[in-house]
Amino acid sequence: xxxxxxxxxxxxxxxxxxxxxxxxxxxxxxxxxxxxxxxxxxxxxxxxxxxxxxxxxxxxxxxxxxxxxxxxxxxxxxxxxxxxxxxxxxxxxxxxxxxxxxxxxxxxxxxxxxxxxxxxxxxxxxxxxxxxxxxxxxxxxxxxxxxxxxxxxxxxxxxxxxxxxxxxxxxxxxxxxxxxxxxxxxxxxxxxxxxxxxxxxxxxxxxxxxxxxxxxxxxxxxxxxxxxxxxxxxxxxxxx
Ligand SMILES: NC(=O)c1ccc[n+]([C@@H]2O[C@H](COP(=O)([O-])OP(=O)(O)OC[C@H]3O[C@@H](n4cnc5c(N)ncnc54)[C@H](OP(=O)(O)O)[C@@H]3O)[C@@H](O)[C@H]2O)c1
Numbered sequence: 001x002x003x004x005x006x007x008x009x010x011x012x013x014x015x016x017x018x019x020x021x022x023x024x025x026x027x028x029x030x031x032x033x034x035x036x037x038x039x040x041x042x043x044x045x046x047x048x049x050x051x052x053x054x055x056x057x058x059x060x061x062x063x064x065x066x067x068x069x070x071x072x073x074x075x076x077x078x079x080x081x082x083x084x085x086x087x088x089x090x091x092x093x094x095x096x097x098x099x100x101x102x103x104x105x106x107x108x109x110x111x112x113x114x115x116x117x118x119x120x121x122x123x124x125x126x127x128x129x130x131x132x133x134x135x136x137x138x139x140x141x142x143x144x145x146x147x148x149x150x151x152x153x154x155x156x157x158x159x160x161x162x163x164x165x166x167x168x169x170x171x172x173x174x175x176x177x178x179x180x181x182x183x184x185x186x187x188x189x190x191x192x193x194x195x196x197x198x199x200x201x202x203x204x205x206x207x208x209x210x211x212x213x214x215x216x217x218x219x220x221x222x223x224x225x226x227x228x229x230x231x232x233x234x235x236x237x238x239x240x
Contacts, residue, residue, distance in 0.1 A: 004029030012082025016183030020200035080111035107151035
């Protein structure tokens with residue numbers, strides 16, 4: 001895809017990987033409409049010249065606010081990047097089901113709702129793209145994040161199915177699978193984390209190449225292991 005001149009809606013564009021995607025896509029000449037939640041980070045991106053819609057996408061009202069704000073706008077690209085974890089361990093305590101539900105809505109329902117609301121708009125554009133940010137954990141889960149991993153595996157499955165539906169149309173569907181990246185999502189967890197700017201660079205490259213998947217960093221290796229032995233991939237990942 002030629003990114004210059006495209007209008008891109010990017011959820012979770014105020015921090016982490018999304019913030020870096022916003023900066024890099026803007027540098028390529030795209031017009032960005034970000035969504036964000038925390039007021040200070042929304043204000044920071046507005047000060048950098050970005051249009052930002054404030055919305056909590058872990059609930060229906062937030063999705064509705066984004067859809068209303070975008071009504072009548074021509075959108076070429078939707079990047080479903082906003083996401084959060086909901087770690088728990090049954091050996092230690094019962095999970096907080098409200099927290100689990102917010103995670104499921106944010107990571108899975110919100111992308112499905114936004115894609116559904118924006119499909120006609122995207123299909124009306126000469127060249128359009130949906131980018132769903134899943135995770136290496138969509139391929140094989142880690143024990144500490146059962147709900148998070150389930151949402152990412154589900155979003156991966158959804159992405160593959162709608163890609164088949166949209167084959168032959170001008171709407172390209174890209175799945176981006178980051179490895180462990182140094183953001184607030186992974187604070188206090190993991191080592192040898194990738195910098196968010198490098199992760200964003202590889203996702204942008206996937207967009208420019210019209211790739212089906214942007215397997216970022218170590219996820220390329222995970223995909224190779226998984227293609228040879230899914231059982232081995234699961235054994236490696238479950239410990240993280
Ligand atoms: N970091 C990793 O290692 C890693 C690995 C694989 C996949 N991913 C995926 O990559 C994506 C970006 O993650 P990240 O690491 O960059 O996370 P991050 O640094 O925590 O940033 C997440 C972005 O999403 C927004 N967001 C979070 N909860 C929200 C909510 N309830 N409503 C609306 N916006 C919300 C955040 O806004 P606020 O600043 O207001 O919270 C922020 O802009 C996620 O889908 C994540 O699952 C990350």
